[in-house]
Amino acid sequence: MxxxxxxxxxxxxxxxxxxxxxxxxxxxxxxxxxxxxxxxxxxxxxxxxxxxxxxxxxxxxxxxxxxxxxxxxxxxxxxxxxxxxxxxxxxxxxxxxxxxxxxxxxxxxxxxxxxxxxxIIKSKSFFKNNQLEGIKKRYFPTSELSSVTMYKRGRKNGKEHNYFISGLPQSVIEYKDNNIEGIKEEYYVTGELFSRLTFKNNLQNGLSQIYHKNGIVKEELYYRNGLPLDQNEVLTDESQKDEDENKRYEYFKNGNIKSEYTYKNNILNGLSKKYYPNGTIKEEVIFINGKKNGKKKIYYKNGNLKSTEYYLHNKVNGLVIVYRNNNSYFSKSMYKNNKLHGLKSMYFRTGIIKSTTSYSMGKLNGEKKMFFKDGSLKSTTDYLNGKVDGIITKYYLNGNTESEVFYENDKATGRKNSFDTNGNIIKRTEAKK
Known part of the structure; x- marks a missing residue:
């Protein structure tokens, strides 16, 4: 019926x-x-x-x-x-x-x-009482991992990792209660760091840096509530202070200020300076939550800039430049987590490059080049994991090869070639058996 x-x-x-x-x-x-x-x-x-x-x-x-x-x-x-x-x-x-x-x-x-x-799986996620809880993973249509996000009670909490289809990182974002809170890092498609931005309540707050692919800082800005500040505003704006913020000073015997530190809740926060006895600035660096973060400058007694370097969580990261007292370059070096990582260049007083050396996490890795004062190549040396491994080649001033010495694991193999100034070989020594 x-x-x-x-x-x-x-x-x-x-x-x-x-x-x-x-x-x-x-x-x-x-x-x-x-x-x-x-x-x-x-x-x-x-x-x-x-x-x-x-x-x-x-x-x-x-x-x-x-x-x-x-x-x-x-x-x-x-x-x-x-x-x-x-x-x-x-x-x-x-x-x-x-x-x-x-x-x-x-x-x-x-x-x-x-x-x-x-x-192919598009996403995997976990729920508790109709709300996202725990890890959510997303995938590309070709099955590669696209993103990993942490949830708590239906809202993003923790780090979100996004990836290119190649598997290299696209971005890492810190969330708290569905808002970007902390550090957001973005990467080039080839894997190098592109930007490092500081957020609070979904708005940029604090230091933001944009990088070239070689790791050198391209642009550095400070933000408050999503708006960029100029450098003077960053260093002197009194509106950033509150009752828990204070400055502490040390003095020389002559009464001049030796150092000044900015504290907030008894933790170093803000610009700190050191001075020479004559009152000229010696050093300035920015602290965030007790750690060096941002650009550090060191000066000669006459006020000329001596060096600049960048800190991230108390460690040197990025380009370090050292100057002579006449403002010419002495050296340029790339650092990662306090270790030489990338190219280091040394200069003659004339400004011509004296040498270039490649490093990987503090160890010589790759080719080291030495130059004559006129800029022509003087020698090249191959390094692997801090040891000479390959060929040491020396050159005449006219550019022709003077000699070639072969190395393995920091030891000469015995093989060597010598040349005259016209490039003709005059002696050949084979490796010892």
């Missing part, structure tokens, strides 16, 4: 955290041999079957199946005691799986997996 009645049917979508109830005016009930069990069918307005679900004593149970207008299954939802309970599955119109999510008593709890239509 068939009859029509008013009923509530559960309809939801993959991205909904809670079930939505719709009033349906036409549901066809098919009575089972057990009078307490009914099959309730819902139809589209054009007559095609939209869904079917079993009821027992007016309580939904079993799997509710939802169809497209063409009769393709697009959802399977398990019910128990009138509540969604079990693994809910959604499908593409092609029939491929679209999503799987675990429910208990109408609440999403546990793993949810979404898929691209080709079957």
């Amino acid at each position: 068939k009859s029509f009645l008013i009923s509530l049917v559960f309809i939801s979508t993959i991205f909904a955290n809670n079930l939505t109830f719709y009033n349906v005016s036409e549901i066809e009930d098919e009575e089972n041999s057990d009078k307490n069990i009914k099959i309730s069918n819902m139809y589209y307005d054009t007559g095609e079957l939209k869904s079917k679900l079993l009821y027992n004593l007016n309580q939904a149970f079993g799997v509710k199946t939802t169809f497209s207008r063409k009769g393709i299954i697009i959802a399977e939802e398990p019910f128990h005691n009138n509540q969604l309970d079990g693994v809910r599955k959604l499908y593409y119109l092609s029939g491929a799986i679209r999503a799987e999510a675990l429910y208990t008593r109408n609440n999403k709890n546990g793993l949810q997996t979404t898929f691209y239509e080709n079957g």
